[in-house]
Amino acid sequence: MLDVQNIVFSYNKSTILNHVSFKAKKGENIAIIGESGSGKSTLLKLIYGEYDLNSGHISWNNQPILGPKFNLVVGYDFIKHVTQEFDLMPFTSVEENVGKHLSNFFPERKKDRVNELLEIVELSDFKNVKVKTLSGGQKQRVALARALAKAPEIILLDEPFSHIDSFKKRSLRRNVFNFLKQENITCLVATHDKNDVLGFADKVLVLQDQKVAFKDTVENLYKSPNIPLVASFFGEHNSINGQLVYANQLTVTKQSDIEIMVKRSYFKGSYYLIEGMRNGSSIFFHYDTALQEGVNVFLKID
Numbered sequence: 540m541l542d543v544q545n546i547v548f549s550y551n552k553s554t555i556l557n558h559v560s561f562k563a564k565k566g567e568n569i570a571i572i573g574e575s576g577s578g579k580s581t582l583l584k585l586i587y588g589e590y591d592l593n594s595g596h597i598s599w600n601n602q603p604i605l606g607p608k609f610n611l612v613v614g615y616d617f618i619k620h621v622t623q624e625f626d627l628m629p630f631t632s633v634e635e636n637v638g639k640h641l642s643n644f645f646p647e648r649k650k651d652r653v654n655e656l657l658e659i660v661e662l663s664d665f666k667n668v669k670v671k672t673l674s675g676g677q678k679q680r681v682a683l684a685r686a687l688a689k690a691p692e693i694i695l696l697d698e699p700f701s702h703i704d705s706f707k708k709r710s711l712r713r714n715v716f717n718f719l720k721q722e723n724i725t726c727l728v729a730t731h732d733k734n735d736v737l738g739f740a741d742k743v744l745v746l747q748d749q750k751v752a753f754k755d756t757v758e759n760l761y762k763s764p765n766i767p768l769v770a771s772f773f774g775e776h777n778s779i780n781g782q783l784v785y786a787n788q789l790t791v792t793k794q795s796d797i798e799i800m801v802k803r804s805y806f807k808g809s810y811y812l813i814e815g816m817r818n819g820s821s822i823f824f825h826y827d828t829a830l831q832e833g834v835n836v837f838l839k840i841d
């Protein structure tokens with residue numbers, strides 16, 4: 540169990556995290572969301588032991604996780620932290636990078652493990668390629684594979700698929716998150732992308748104003764987003780009579796007290812996102828076809 544207890548942290552004067560507490564069970568996948576600058580990456584760095592806390596405690600199975608004041612070498616063997624910097628060896632091959640921390644004592648076992656990981660990150664064809672010649676997205680995949688190589692107990696992922704194109708992203712996400720579940724690795728993922736969360740995270744932690752504003756299951760948080768920040772994370776939303784309503788919860792009806800004038804229609808593939816105006820504010824809803832600008836329609840909340 541990862542236990543983050545009442546931590547307070549500031550880089551210099553301004554406090555970034557103020558009395559943050561939460562727990563993560565073995566094998567659990569926890570997504571950390573929040574506005575840019577809310578402290579998601581900082582929280583992951585603290586859990587890795589990269590900085591000293593002002594106060595509070597972090598432990599894994601009762602073993603304290605300590606910062607550089609207490610450790611000559613930053614970090615712990617049982618935690619892997621995949622940052623945005625990747626930190627790879629540019630002049631060696633993909634295979635060597637992934638296998639870097641694996642023992643050479645059982646070469647066959649090492650080879651099999653590297654091959655398994657390269658399949659997960661879909662880089663088997665790049666095995667012998669030097670890392671410096673790879674694209675940003677490919678480097679990110681090498682960094683993920685390397686972090687998974689020794690099956691850590693905890694993996695900290697900071698925007699893990701941000702550099703990867705949308706063709707690859709979906710299958711890669713499934714591969715990586717399913718692998719983590721299968722190996723029972725506790726995963727904390729800081730993300731701005733709802734697709735990293737929906738279908739994968741067990742819990743979501745919302746950072747706001749230096750604190751954990753909410754911690755709940757994805758389903759509960761999606762159904763009751765509580766604050767616009769959470770609703771906007773999951774999709775286009777409106778505030779109607781004080782209630783947060785997703786665009787896909789609104790349907791056109793014959794008569795209601797929500798009357799809007801159509802302003803614009805955006806083609807979204809399987810639906811159109813319609814922007815309408817009501818009392819000087821935009822209202823967004825989904826519709827099967829484009830609607831003519833200036834037309835008045837009534838909406839109801841499903």
Ligand SMILES: Nc1ncnc2c1ncn2[C@@H]1O[C@H](COP(=O)(O)OP(=O)(O)OP(=O)(O)O)[C@@H](O)[C@H]1O
Pocket residue numbers: 550551555573574575576577578579580581582729
């Ligand atoms: N090394 C540092 N020294 C001083 N301040 C820092 C340092 N790293 C981050 N900060 C500040 O701490 C705050 C939190 O940064 P952090 O990177 O943790 O946010 P974040 O939620 O991960 O943001 P993003 O979503 O943009 O990645 C920001 O105001 C940032 O400017």
